[in-house]
Every structure is written in structure tokens, then in C-alpha cells.
Amino acid sequence: MKKFVLALDQGTTSTRAIVFNKKGEIVSKAQQEFKQIYPRPGWVEHSPQDIMGSTVAVIGEALVRAGITAADVASMGITNQRETTLVWDKKTGKPVYNAIVWQCRRTADYCEKLKRGGFSEMIYNKTGLVPDAYFSATKIKWILDNVEGARTRAQRGELLFGTVDTFILWQLSKGKIFATDYTNASRTMLFNIHTLSWDKELLRLFDIPKSMLPKVYPSSHRYGETDAGLFGSSVNVCGVVGDQQAALFGQLCTGEGDVKNTYGTGCFLLMNTGSKAVKSRNGLVTTLGATTSAKNPQYVLEGSVFVGGAVVQWLRDELKLISSADESETQALSVEDSGGVYIVPAFTGLGAPYWDANARGTITGITRGTTRQHIVRAALESIAYEVCELVTAMQMDSKINVSHLAVDGGASKNGFLLQFQADILGCTVVRPRVAETTALGAAYLAGLCTGFWESIDELKKIETADKIYSPHMPELTRFELLNGWKKAVDRTLEK
Numbered sequence: 001m002k003k004f005v006l007a008l009d010q011g012t013t014s015t016r017a018i019v020f021n022k023k024g025e026i027v028s029k030a031q032q033e034f035k036q037i038y039p040r041p042g043w044v045e046h047s048p049q050d051i052m053g054s055t056v057a058v059i060g061e062a063l064v065r066a067g068i069t070a071a072d073v074a075s076m077g078i079t080n081q082r083e084t085t086l087v088w089d090k091k092t093g094k095p096v097y098n099a100i101v102w103q104c105r106r107t108a109d110y111c112e113k114l115k116r117g118g119f120s121e122m123i124y125n126k127t128g129l130v131p132d133a134y135f136s137a138t139k140i141k142w143i144l145d146n147v148e149g150a151r152t153r154a155q156r157g158e159l160l161f162g163t164v165d166t167f168i169l170w171q172l173s174k175g176k177i178f179a180t181d182y183t184n185a186s187r188t189m190l191f192n193i194h195t196l197s198w199d200k201e202l203l204r205l206f207d208i209p210k211s212m213l214p215k216v217y218p219s220s221h222r223y224g225e226t227d228a229g230l231f232g233s234s235v236n237v238c239g240v241v242g243d244q245q246a247a248l249f250g251q252l253c254t255g256e257g258d259v260k261n262t263y264g265t266g267c268f269l270l271m272n273t274g275s276k277a278v279k280s281r282n283g284l285v286t287t288l289g290a291t292t293s294a295k296n297p298q299y300v301l302e303g304s305v306f307v308g309g310a311v312v313q314w315l316r317d318e319l320k321l322i323s324s325a326d327e328s329e330t331q332a333l334s335v336e337d338s339g340g341v342y343i344v345p346a347f348t349g350l351g352a353p354y355w356d357a358n359a360r361g362t363i364t365g366i367t368r369g370t371t372r373q374h375i376v377r378a379a380l381e382s383i384a385y386e387v388c389e390l391v392t393a394m395q396m397d398s399k400i401n402v403s404h405l406a407v408d409g410g411a412s413k414n415g416f417l418l419q420f421q422a423d424i425l426g427c428t429v430v431r432p433r434v435a436e437t438t439a440l441g442a443a444y445l446a447g448l449c450t451g452f453w454e455s456i457d458e459l460k461k462i463e464t465a466d467k468i469y470s471p472h473m474p475e476l477t478r479f480e481l482l483n484g485w486k487k488a489v490d491r492t493l494e495k
């Protein structure tokens with residue numbers, strides 16, 4: 001009986017491999033950062049060699065650290081930065097261009113044209129997405145339009161497209177596996193999330209040949225084996241999932257109405273809406289969640305906060321009010337409240353539910369008595385208010401009441417933030433024992449596929465909370481604080 005499951009987490013700034021045991025505990029971990037390439041302002045690329053080099057290296061290292069070999073691994077799950085786009089030669093595996101990263105804005109003007117051309121509704125109805133440079137479709141088109149000879153080669157069927165998961169699968173299997181999963185496909189802006197198929201009309205619109213596209217399967221599925229020469233023996237890849245949906249699954253938010261928030265540089269909030277694709281009236285996107293069966297697609301509402309933990313970095317690096325991110329907690333707890341101060345960190349505009357790209361940050365309510373601690377506290381509170389507004393938007397769109405919020409990410413170690421979040425939402429906030437929820441989600445999906453874990457119920461028994469925050473704030477205080485926040489936002493919006 002093989003005793004371990006391996007998760008590969010290919011993220012935006014680093015690649016990590018983690019070995020988990022049957023109890024869902026981390027046995028070993030290896031990580032490698034790689035270069036961010038900025039060829040022009042607003043453009044972001046990764047070297048495909050870096051992605052593969054770091055992938056092979058961290059898998060090998062994690063196995064060595066665990067004192068095991070590839071033969072001891074029951075199955076492997078891959079989770080990845082979503083939307084990032086690669087195009088490579090079907091015969092040689094050679095990429096025709098660098099990976100264009102999700103953050104890259106090079107196709108923003110083209111996306112504006114799509115909006116002006118009236119394509120938004122059609123795109124939203126099919127893909128659940130709003131036309132944006134973020135998603136893969138316009139990145140593929142850019143490569144075909146701008147790399148010499150690429151379009152002709154693509155039309156001849158010589159080129160393949162993949163998000164990072166597909167590229168890694170293809171490379172690790174030496175070209176034998178050409179596949180992706182629903183969660184990654186749903187972020188390309190080419191995949192119809194209702195029919196679960198690549199959409200002909202969208203392929204025509206973006207002028208992308210269908211022969212470039214991988215087969216699409218549920219996230220928990222026997223994708224195939226890695227080449228035996230790579231790690232000593234072959235490893236079964238049985239899980240593929242985009243990072244945010246991986247975290248949702250890793251938090252075991254598998255029921256309708258389950259919500260998780262990742263407090264990183266920005267925040268990513270996902271709500272499981274079960275078998276229903278909920279349409280948003282509040283600017284959230286509808287996307288596919290991780291699933292173990294093709295017959296049972298799972299839908300998710302997704303929203304993001306542009307400035308989350310980044311406001312804490314701003315306090316530290318620009319205002320120099322704190323010397324470390326951790327210090328924000330003690331500073332915030334040293335005062336009873338924010339003294340009427342609100343910070344709206346609209347550094348790059350406001351996202352859902354306001355969608356005002358021209359809004360810029362404000363600090364309101366300053367008096368002669370305002371101290372550094374009040375400002376620090378207001379900054380942390382702003383993260384909680386923004387998350388609260390997304391949860392409210394999700395509740396309105398889905399008509400599902402949120403009873404608890406599962407949390408992870410760098411800023412989720414801040415106890416003050418999580419208590420305030422519970423208070424302002426009026427629901428419990430749960431931080432799990434294993435902070436690596438993204439890798440854990442990929443491991444769970446891979447393990448469920450082979451019977452390493454029998455069921456989600458079994459996983460629910462092994463997964464425990466690190467800490468649960470219950471709401472204590474009187475309803476009136478909550479109402480007054482939210483009112484104050486709304487007023488501050490009002491002053492932030494461009495009128």
C-alpha cells in the first residue's frame with residue numbers, strides 16, 4: 001500500500017511540492033522561486049524552462065526530504081496559477097514564446113474593443129467571465145498574431161495551447177498527456193461552462209484553431225503517468241485544479257453555500273453554488289469548481305479584492321508605521337477601536353461591487369486625537385470591510401446565507417483581522433490546521449481518485465480547525481461601523 005500523495009503547486013512567484021500522508025499532514029516540502037520577466041510596463045512573462053526546471057527540481061527534492069521514492073507515491077495532484085498561457089510545438093515540445101502571465105495587461109486595449117463591440121453579454125453567458133486581459137483567450141490570440149509564423153503553424157495543427165497545468169502534464173509525460181481540467185478551462189474565456197465544451201463561436205471570434213486545445217476532464221481523474229525516466233519510476237497524475245478552486249476544495253468547501261477567502265496580497269473569495277451556475281448582478285464572475293465526476297459539474301461565484309494584505313505592506317514600507325506585518329496586530333489591539341478613522345485602500349480603483357477603475361484611496365474621519373494605532377487598525381479593518389462587501393454580494397446573487405467563512409493566506413495569521421472579520425460579517429471564521437490549502441486541495445483530489453482517501457466524509461474527519469472566531473459584536477455597533485465604511489467608500493468613488 002502506497003502511503004503518500006504528492007502535490008505540485010505551480011504558483012506565480014514560486015513552484016512548490018508537498019508530500020502528504022494519509023492523515024493529510026505535511027511530510028515534506030520543497031520550494032523554488034523563479035524569475036518574473038517584465039519586458040514592458042504592464043507586461044508579465046515567465047520562462048517555460050523555469051516553470052519546468054523548478055517543477056522537476058522541487059518534486060525530486062520533496063521526495064528526498066520525505067525519505068521516499070516515486071514508487072511510494074499513490075498519486076500526484078497538480079495545482080497552478082490560472083489563466084497563464086503557453087503555446088508550444090506538438091512535435092518538439094518547444095514553446096514558441098514565453099508564458100504570458102495572468103497579470104499581463106498587453107491585451108487590455110483589445111478587450112476594451114470587445115466590450116465596445118457589444119461582445120460582453122455573449123461572453124458572459126457562455127463563459128461566466130467579463131472580457132478582460134486576465135483570461136487566456138486574448139493571450140493566445142496575441143501569440144498567434146505576433147510570433148512570426150505562429151498562426152500558419154497553428155492552422156496546420158502543429159501548435160498546442162495550454163494553461164500551466166497542461167504544459168506541465170505534457171512535459172512530464174513526454175507528450176503523452178494533453179489535457180486540462182474544468183477549473184482551468186473555465187478561466188480561458190473559450191470554454192462554455194454550461195455545455196462543458198470548447199465554444200466554436202468564441203474560437204471563431206478569437207481566431208483560434210480547435211486543434212490547439214487540450215481535452216478537458218474533471219479535476220479528480222486519472223490523467224496518466226509521468227515518464228518513468230524523470231523520477232525513477234512513473235507517478236500517476238490523478239488531480240488537476242486551478243489554485244483558487246484548489247484552496248476551496250482543500251478547505252473542504254464542498255457543499256452549496258460554502259465560502260473561502262484567501263488573504264494574500266489581494267483577496268480571493270469563492271463561494272460554492274453546487275450544481276447551479278449563479279448569474280451575478282454585482283460584477284462577480286461565475287466559474288467551474290473542482291469536481292470528482294463529469295456528471296456533476298460544480299459552480300462557483302468568485303470575487304476579488306485588489307488590495308488585501310498589500311495595505312499592510314503599504315503601512316510598513318511607505319508610511320513606516322509598523323516595522324513588520326505581524327506588528328500590525330499588536331498595534332491594532334492596543335486601541336479600543338479605530339477612533340472613527342476609515343481607510344479605503346482603492347490604490348488601483350475599486351472592484352466588485354463598485355467597479356470604479358478611477359477611484360483612489362482615502363483616509364476619512366481623522367481628528368487631532370488620531371494616532372498611529374488608529375490608522376493601523378483602520379487599515380486592517382478595511383480588508384475585513386472589503387471582504388464583507390463581497391460576501392454580501394455573493395449572498396444577494398446566490399440567495400444563500402453564509403454561515404461560516406473558511407480562511408487562509410498570509411494575512412490569515414492575524415488574529416485581530418479574523419476576529420473583526422467574524423464580527424463585521426456576523427458569522428464564524430475558521431482557520432484550518434494545514435495552512436497550505438491550495439496544495440492540500442490538489443492532494444485531496446488526487447487521493448480521492450485512487451481510493452487513497454475513500455470519500456469527502458473521510459477527509460472531513462481528518463481535517464481540523466486551528467482556530468474558530470465567533471462573532472461577538474453587538475448588532476448596533478456592526479450596523480454603525482458598516483454605515484461609516486459605506487460613507488467612506490462614497491467619498492472614494494469618482495463622482
Ligand code: ADP
Nearest residue numbers: 264265266309310312313325326409410411414
Ligand atoms: P501572496 O500569495 O499574494 O504572495 P501571501 O499569502 O504570501 O500572499 O500573503 C502575503 C500578504 O500577507 C502580504 O501582503 C502581507 O502584508 C500580509 N501579511 C503577512 N503577515 C501578516 C500579518 N501578520 N498581518 C497582516 N497581514 C499580513
